[in-house]
Amino acid sequence: MSGDADKVYSTGLTFAEAEELHKHLIEGTRSFGAIALLAHVLAFAFSPWLH
Amino acid sequence: MNRVSQKLMSTWVRLGPRFLPFADAATPELPLSRLLRLSLFQVSVGMALVLLIGTLNRVMIVELDVPASLVGIMISLPLVFAPFRAVIGFRSDTHRSALGWRRVPFIWRGTMIQFGGLAIMPFALLVLSGGGDAAKYPVELGWAGAGLAFLLVGAGLHTVQTVGLALATDLAPAEARPKVVGLMYVMLLFGMIASALIFGLLLADFSPMKLVQVIQGSAVATMVLNCLALWKQEGRNPNRGKSSRPAPTFRDSWDNFVQGGHAVRRLVAVGLGTLGFSMEDVLLEPYGGQILHLTVGSTTKLTATLAIGGLIGFGLASRVLSRGFDPFRMASYGALIGVPAFLLVIAAGPADSAVLFGLGTALIGFGGGLFGHGTLTATMNLAPPGQSGLALGAWGAVQATAAGVGVALGGIIRDVVANQHAGQAFGPAAGYDLVYLLEVLLLFAALAAMLPLMRGARLAQN
Structure with a gap:
């Protein structure tokens, strides 16, 4: 699939461009995960699960 | 790459373009609806600013009993990132991307960072206050959490605003820029006023749970507003990503930028004028209460008076500048109006006149509006081709730093004078009056810095 580097798919994107878009998605998911983890640590310190 | 990634990627390439955040074929003009949508990022920046400087400042001191000095440090943390705006702008100018994007990746990352800061902020503040179970943990946890939250929000809002303004400069043709600048300022002000009212209303009966809901709600609002703002705004230019030339260094770009059109003088003028228009920011209300x-x-109405003055200034500047008026002349008129405005405020004390005070406040807003609009329009118009990010970044770095330092300095000078015997000899207004007088001097200095800029503009026209 990735062999055809210059093929433009129906979105007007080549595979390299789709890969970049995907990179942003992965990066976003990772930062979101890190934020959630941090928020949970702090929330737990204040009151274990807001009890 | 694993199988899930492979699958998702083939989904992206097959999805209809309708669901992808690219601008359609470049349109010759920027319709108002699209411009309004773009300006939503300013609403989210305004919201974050109000939350940091206004709402949380009060909540931390009054409701959460955090020492005022610690609150002061936390609130000034976002300022650390202001000087880096120039670097952020430069990075977005030279960003390499297969998609040919320069601005969207930065606005997206900035949004994510601001969202992240706001998402952890309420818990960090609650831990900082030592409430709940937090006392069981070392105090450093609260300091680190709150410090990180404020840093993240600061980094996010400076990134979003710098790159968002650069995108607006890219999109708007030169003759439309005064209107774009006016709209950006109005939306910032709108975001600040609307969110101040909403936060005030929602936090009227304070509880830790309410704080979590309100701040995390603002995190989600940031995400929604910024995604709406950047959706299908920036066109793609894949050739930009393919260029084999090595990217210029920041030093090269900066040297190139500084050479053209009195760039340093313009930045000095922006710094002096902004300092002159921001030192009174936290002093007007206590002055009204204590002296008058x-x-x-x-005194709360004062904030509204200042804002209305600013709105009239932005509106007038937009109208006049879009007819081709020299933006530096406009900025100078702003500074010239600021001088009598501050003198009126000073005179209001001995005259014991709330009317003079209100008039002075409105004129400060009006003059500040003209000055801000004029300098930002000039920055956009004079940005070298391909360097609008750097130009807007440098403007923002100076403007945000001067505003932050100005507000802090105003408070410090007043306190120092008020606490000294020599200061007390001149009456309770001495501290305030000294700050207002300093602002008058700063405005004169800004005027002096701008004079050659105006002449240059006139010579260029002849």
């Missing part, structure tokens, strides 16, 4: 003995209700 106004009630809390009427």
Whole structure:
């Protein structure tokens, strides 16, 4: 699939461009995960699960 | 790459373009609806600013009992990132991307960072206050959490605003820029006023749970507003990503930028003028209360008076500048109006006149509006081709730093004078009056810096 580097798919994107878009998605998911983890640590310190 | 990634990627390439955040074929003009949508990022920046400087400042001191000095440090943390705006702008100018994007990745990352800061902020503040179970843990946890939250929000809002303004410069043709600048300022002000009212309303009966809901709600609002703002705004230019030339270094770009059109002088003028228009920011209300003995209700109206003055200034500047008026002349008129405005405020004390005070405040807003609009329009118009990010970044770095330092300095000078015997000899107004006088001097200095810029503009026209 990735062999055809210059093929433009129906979105007007080549595979390299789709890969970049995907990179942003992965990066976003990772930062979101890190934020959630941090928020949970702090929330737990204040009151274990807001009890 | 694993199988899930493979699958998702083939989904992206097959999805209809309708669901992808690219601008359609470049349109010759920027319709108002699209411009309004773009300006939503300013609403989210305004919201974050109000939350940091206004709402949380009060909540931390009054409701959460955090020492005022610690609150002061936390609130000034976002300022650390202001000087880096120039670097952020430069990075977005030279960003390499297969998609040919320069601005969207930065606005997206900035949004994510601001969202992240706001998402952890309420818990960090609650831990900082030592409430709940937090006392069981070392105090450093609260400091680190709150410090990180404020840093993240600061980094996010400076990134979003710098790159968002650069995108607006890219999109708007030169003759439309005064209107774009006016709209950006109005939306910032709108975001600040609307969110101040909403936060005030929602936090009227304070509880830790309410704080979590309100701040995390603002995190989600940031995400929604910024995604709406950047959706299908920036066109793609894949050739930009393919260029084999090595990217210029920041030093090269900066040297190139500084050579053209009095860039340093322009930045100095922006710094002096902004300092001149921001030192009174936290002093007007206590001045009204302490010196003129106004009630809390009427001092709150001052903020509205200042904002209305600013709105009239932005509106007038937009109209006049879009007819081709010299933006530096406009900025100078702003500074010239600021001088009598501050003198009126000073005179209001001995005259014991709330009317003079209100008039002075409105004129400060009006002059500040003209000055801000004129300098930002000039920055956009004079940005070298391909360097609008750097130009807007440098403007923002100076403007945000001067505003932050100005507000802090105003408070410090007043306190120092008020606490000294020599200062007390001149009466309770001495501290305030000294700050207002300094602002008058700074505005004169800004005027002096701008004079050659105006002449240059006139010579260029002849």
